[in-house]
Amino acid sequence: MKNIIIANWKCNPENLEKAGELLAKIKDKISDLSWSGKIDVVICPPFPYIACLNMEGTDIKLGAQDCFWEDKGAYTGEVSPLMLEDIGCKYVIIGHSERRKYQKETDQMINSKVKASLLRGLKTVLCIEGSSQIKDDLKDVSKESMGNLILAFEPIFAIGTGKPCSVDLALKENTEIRKIIGDSLPILYGGSVNSSNAKDYIEKANYNGLLIGGASLNPEEFFKIIASLEG
Ligand code: PEP
DSSP: OOEEEEEEOOSOSSSHHHHHHHHHHHHHHHTTSSOTTTEEEEEEOOHHHHTTSOOTTOOOEEEESOOOSSSSSSOTTOOOHHHHHHTTOOEEEEOOHHHHHHSOOOHHHHHHHHHHHHHTTOEEEEEESSGGGHHHHTTTOOGGGGGGEEEEEOOGGGTTTSOOOOHHHHHHHHHHHHHHHOSSSOEEEESSOOTTTHHHHHHTSOOSEEEESGGGGSHHHHHHHHHHTTO
């Protein structure tokens, strides 16, 4: 299975010019690597920037940080999987703990979003704090429709805190998640990943990639994380 590195820019940076500069620096840095084909790199900017970023000359893919469960209609403020697909998004993050907390997203809402984005063929990154959420978040999602599903284990205590999860606990959770979803889907780790701990989550805790918040806003550090998985 290929490793997947996903940058979650969250509500950053504060304007389009800075977003363009950040992307240009990341493109420039990772073009030095001979990783092409070995790792999938995905950037998830805020919605307004997605269609405006210049993705020419790079294998980096675009993703969104959320989407709605309907394709169109009277749903003020929402962005649909159909719209994301139309502007070239390949990935979407669903159920991030910050959305569960601040937007009060429930497992039922997340379940509807997962189904809608899978139906559109988007690679759907379902964030969970632990294996107990899988049952509700994937309720009535058939095995056949799960081909584009990616799980991301993101322990709340590690998100944006600089206090990463221990490799032992990450491995334990990975094993629990695997017992439920089987061997075929990728599982990512997210939570205070940096260039010193990234490799351990992949090599010692058996993850298939990383979901990276804070460190993805620093092109040098983001590059170092990717480079650390090369060796
Ligand atoms: C995240 O936002 O998904 C995340 C893992 O953030 P951070 O890397 O900053 O902990």
